[in-house]
Amino acid sequence: MQWEKHAAALADASTDSGSRWRPLVAAVPRHRFMPRWWHRRGDAWALHDGPSDEAAWAQHAYADRSVITRVGPDHADLAEYGDTPAGLPTSSATLPSLVVRMFQHARITDGCELLDVGTGSGYGAALAALRLEEHRVTSIDVDAYLVNAARHRLDRIGLRPRLEATDGTGTLLGEYDRIVATVAVRRVPPSWLAALRPGGRLVTTISETTLIVTAEKREDGTAVGRVEWDRAGFMQARAGSDYPDTLPDGLRDTARHRDGDSITGSDFPVLDIQEAWDVAAMLSIEAPGTVYGFDETDGCRVTWLAHPDGSWARASSSGTGTTVVHQSGPRRLWEVLNGIRGYWLAHGELPVRGARVLITPDGRTRLARGSWRAAL
Incomplete structure (x- = not known):
């Protein structure tokens, strides 16, 4: 060549x-x-x-x-x-x-x-x-x-x-x-x-x-x-030959298809989290370990979220119709996501990008921007 x-x-x-x-x-x-x-x-x-x-x-x-x-x-x-x-x-x-x-x-x-x-x-x-x-x-x-x-x-x-x-x-x-x-x-x-x-x-x-x-x-x-x-996005550091699945068996399928303990409407539209990079970053900080997915078929948009603690949420909407949200588990993941989106609407941006960083010798990482604080 x-x-x-x-x-x-x-x-x-x-x-x-x-x-x-x-x-x-x-x-x-x-x-x-x-x-x-x-x-x-x-x-x-x-x-x-x-x-x-x-x-x-x-x-x-x-x-x-x-x-x-x-x-x-x-x-x-x-x-x-x-x-x-x-x-x-x-x-x-x-x-x-x-x-x-x-x-x-x-x-x-x-x-x-x-x-x-x-x-x-x-x-x-x-x-x-x-x-x-x-x-x-x-x-x-x-x-x-x-x-x-x-x-x-x-x-x-x-x-x-x-x-x-x-x-x-x-x-x-x-x-x-x-x-x-x-x-x-x-x-x-x-x-x-x-x-x-x-x-x-x-x-x-x-x-x-x-x-x-x-x-x-x-x-x-x-x-x-x-x-x-x-x-930038890189693969996570691993100690073994592959990444372990952190979600309980069947939770992905549950999040995608089953009815939740709570069924409500939402003023926020369905969001493809994977394409909303700063929202995804904030979600990882607020609820680390959350897995999510998105699908759009025949005008119906569906986002699902699942967490290792057994929590899950699914939001769906067709056209300009109301967003319907199913949720179950110890935390309400759609509300966590909406809190992040609400912050963005109120402040014009999310605080994580440009945040100050302090890393202590034991590896703890603290983020700060304005009045916002987070620890990894």
Whole structure:
């Protein structure tokens, strides 16, 4: 494959003119980091093999988009034709513009020691190793196969940063000036602050949200910063081969189809929460662990929510008709959602974006903006 022209076009599409990251994106053969990948087909996933179709390989590898390389425990590299795994993605080659933005949030300077949490395909480690001297870059991932594959692919293009298979939320070796996580966490692991040098900068995302948190470590061991106005979504950090289902058996089906203990009307219209990013972020803070879905068929819009404590809600409406809400369980999830929407209407925006951040050495994260306070 004549990849150079594709990489140059990707650099133009994914970086700003004059960015020092632009020539680095143009210098990395991204296709080598994703020789096989999964593509969603209905409720399952279909396997694609790059070398057998170079045109499709170039199209996927050099587009500014994420490409799924692992579903559940199934690596695309190790799959056989005809395999159709069902489940959630557990690793990907992240879209290059987002990798670059995360590094830009880190304010990387010459001589920094960088910890890249979430090796994945190894593409981000390649960019970091070109930006810094390669011995200053350490990349870690919980998945030993991914780490070994990334090491081999990096070596093939002449890059040898330090790679390690380890739980990124556990004990870390070494000290770093920058820590950039391309996996999401609910609570900042204490080991991250312990490994970050005073004056060092942490960049991560909060799981179940699109919130990017940046913070600088102080001499007292705390870190202070803010929730950026930028947005990003990453897969949640995992300790095992897949994500456990946190909802009780059958609760999704109950939320979608059954009558609730409470049946009421609502002045708020049905909302596709997945597409309302700031609302979704606030819902995750107010009721962490809530799962939701949306469907629109023949003019009928339906949103459902479910929580591990057994609470669930379903709201539906047809055309301009009244929204009908079914709810059951120890909390009323639709009322939680409506409280968030009411705040937005009253104040013109939600407080979480742009909030100040304080992270204590034990990993507790506190958010504040104006009179609003929250703890993760």
